[in-house]
Amino acid sequence: MKKFILLIAVITMLASCGSKDRGELVGVQGKKWHPEKPFGMQLIPGGSFIMGKADDDLAGVHDAPAKTVTVRAFYMDETEITNSEYRQFVNWVRDSIVRMKLAVLADEVGKVPEDGGIGEFAFKDADTANMSVYEKYMFENYTGLGPTGYEGRKINHDVDLIFNTGEYPDEYYTEVMDTMYLPMEESYNGQRTWDVKKFKFQYSYMDIQEAARNRGLKRKDALIKEEIEVYPDTTVWIRDFAYSYNEPMHNDYFWHDAYSDYPVVGITWTQAKAFCEWRTINKNSYQKSKKGSAMVNRFRLPSEAEWEYAARGGLQAATYPWGGPYTKSDSGCFMANFKPVRGDYAADQALYTVEAKSYEPNDYNLYNMAGNVSEWVNASYDASSYAYTSTINPSVNDRQNKRKIVRGGSWKDVAYFLQVSSRDYEYADSARSYIGFRTVQDYMGTKVTNNSSNK
Structure with a gap:
């Protein structure tokens, strides 16, 4: 027993000698915080x-x-969120949905990047040999835990999407893009437009207020999942004013560059909340790509x-x-x-x-x-x-x-x-x-x- 106590004492002394805190209570030293506006x-x-x-x-x-x-x-924000800033959100959602659809179809038809065409848009985790230990563990244990079976898989953002129909690489790519537009019978003047009803943003958040008030509430029951259509309702320019000619604003206000620096309108409260969540995700994705950068606080409505x-x-x-x-x-x-x-x-x-x-x-x-x-x-x-x-x-x-x-x-x-x-x-x-x-x-x-x- 004496030998055991002596061994503990020696270990404690060695640990203390090798420590920079000299045995004092100095707290856990993190990185110096520099707030970034x-x-x-x-x-x-x-x-x-x-x-x-x-x-x-x-x-x-x-x-x-x-x-x-x-x-x-x-x-x-110095200004109201502008059309240009909100279009960044809409385009991100649209492109993410397109990339997911391309990756899913590539997986279904067995195409990989080496095959070219739609294979270039295959899930990035297709090659498990290049995964980190953590990524491989997550892929093997958590991928597919959801209604689609593709949850947790990484879509490929490194390859540019192709929007010019004359440059589509193969019929699979064409098939995916065709699903994102309104049907031909709903087109006019020879133009097909995006089916904006498919531009949906999914996110989750924790209702901390409810969780704090209800101590018996399980954590998973405080998680709220949302799916929001993100495209502005441009018809507001007509519906808000009876017997009034506002078609030019309906047609041009959101998408035309002439109005890029004007405040976005036709946005519901739920869409504004979704924008805040996206802005947080977008910034933290960048922070994560820079090793050692701290995550930012979430953006929100005031x-x-x-x-x-x-x-x-x-x-x-x-x-x-x-x-x-x-x-x-x-x-x-x-x-x-x-x-x-x-x-x-x-x-x-x-x-x-x-x-x-x-x-x-x-x-x-x-x-x-x-x-x-x-x-x-x-x-x-x-x-x-x-x-x-x-x-x-x-x-x-x-x-x-x-x-x-x-x-x-x-x-x-x-x-x-x-x-x-x-x-x-x-x-x-x-x-x-x-x-x-x-x-x-x-x-x-x-x-x-x-x-x-x-x-």
């Missing part, structure tokens, strides 16, 4: 502000009584408090992002894109939407926090929610309540809806020609506040 975003320092109506509630809605709240620091705090730009009790109470500057120019006069949409020098970087930004360098398009936020509408929400990072988002908050007013709204405290809502599955969105990302750390930044 996401592209196209501004850092909004945390702080407190008076949320809600500072003036009389002229509309008599009584859903935004003044209340002092505090929010943590976060990053926010809470209602975060949106209003950012819209105010550090101005307390202001009516609009630029202060107010007027909608015109000293030189007589309108400060935002909205409907100044009944029936007169062009008085502010804009008929519909304008480019996302238009008008002057607020003091947080955020553009169009009032006007242009209303913006989805991650909150459910409850007229009395200000009465019971927390005063720190207040958030109300009931999955059963499909009425989701939109903020900021739009090109077709009167000035009241441009006020930073005005609340409005739309149903989560509804798309409008005047609703868009912007995203936020949590800031890692807590020291960045308005108070500290002013010292």
Whole structure:
């Protein structure tokens, strides 16, 4: 027994001698953290502000009584998400679906990269000899655990897709591409268009709020799986306005380069949420490809408090992002894109939407926090929610309540809806020609506040 105790003591001494911590409690030393500002975003320092109506509630809605709240620091997009940025998402989804279809058919007909044609798009795990130990283990134990039997297999992103019909490499490739377009009988003017109903994005997330409240809930029961059609509803330009000629906007607004820098519209709340998930996946895929790079926090829609705090730009009790109470500057120019006069949409020098970087930004360098398009936020509408929400990072988002908050007013709204405290809502599955969105990302750390930044 004495020999055993002596052996333990010797091992302990050797371990201590070989350690850099000299036996002290120094903690686990990780890599030094350097926060990286996401592209196209501004850092909004945390702080407190008076949320809600500072003036009389002229509309008599009584859903935004003044209340002092505090929010943590976060990053926010400088502008609303543009058509060009959303097209990146749509194209990614479309291309991923095409690549998966090509890989599945290549697998079914037994084609591999050496065969050329559709074989070049075969699953990358077709050659298990070049897998790492981990990849081989995952392939052998988890691949195919799903409804299709192809879950867990890697699609090939290294080979460019071919969209010119005259360059299709073989009949298998042609067969796959044919399924992605509308049938010939639904085509006109000699053009076949994409069947956008097939552009669906699948993702999963954990309902942490529900998991925290229900301690008996199993982890797998807190996982939510979604499948969302991602293409904007371009018909909103016609459906939103009865007896009105808006076909040019329906035909061109989303896809034409003339509108690339304009805010995307025709997006439901669920599609905006899906975009956030994709943006996170897209960024972290890049981070993963760079050895040693840390994963980023997820992108998301802002809470209602975060949106209003950012819209105010550090101005307390202001009516609009630029202060107010007027909608015109000293030189007589309108400060935002909205409907100044009944029936007169062009008085502010804009008929519909304008480019996302238009008008002057607020003091947080955020553009169009009032006007242009209303913006989805991650909150459910409850007229009395200000009465019971927390005063720190207040958030109300009931999955059963499909009425989701939109903020900021739009090109077709009167000035009241441009006020930073005005609340409005739309149903989560509804798309409008005047609703868009912007995203936020949590800031890692807590020291960045308005108070500290002013010292």
